Amino acid sequence: MNKKTPYFLIFTVAITLFLAPIASSLPDGLERVAHDLGFIANEAKPLFELFPDYQVPYVENEWIGTALSGIVGLFLCLGVVYLYGRAYTLLTRTKKRADLPVTFRRNRT
Known part of the structure; x- marks a missing residue:
């Protein structure tokens, strides 16, 4: 983790x-x-909604509900990007190491 991340x-x-x-x-x-x-009447209803109209259920204050749904959405997006980057890094690192001759591979024990 970079020092600037927090x-x-x-x-x-x-x-x-x-x-x-x-x-x-x-x-x-x-x-x-x-x-x-x-043609708005032809709109199909979603299978599920995490936060309908960007409001958190059981939170009466609209401002707080919108802010909380934004925070949850932010961390969901950051989590998806982090997992994608982690998977990409692990896959490319393994691929590059496998392409090297045996004498150049580091022994990770």
Whole structure:
């Protein structure tokens, strides 16, 4: 882990806490077009929703609910990126080591 990682995490959490609640409640572009063209009624319901309308269940305060759902989404995204990077690193490291002649491989015991 890099020395700057904790600062990055604190910065991204702070941005999420303060900017997520002031996001626009207006529909996004695709939803707006669906309303304008009249096919919003054909919308299929999702199989499941973690945070419907970006609100955490059982949290009455809308600002806090939106901020918490943003924090959870942030850490889910960071977790996926971290796992992908870890898997990529392990796969490429193993591949490079396997391509080396036996005399150049380090013995890791």
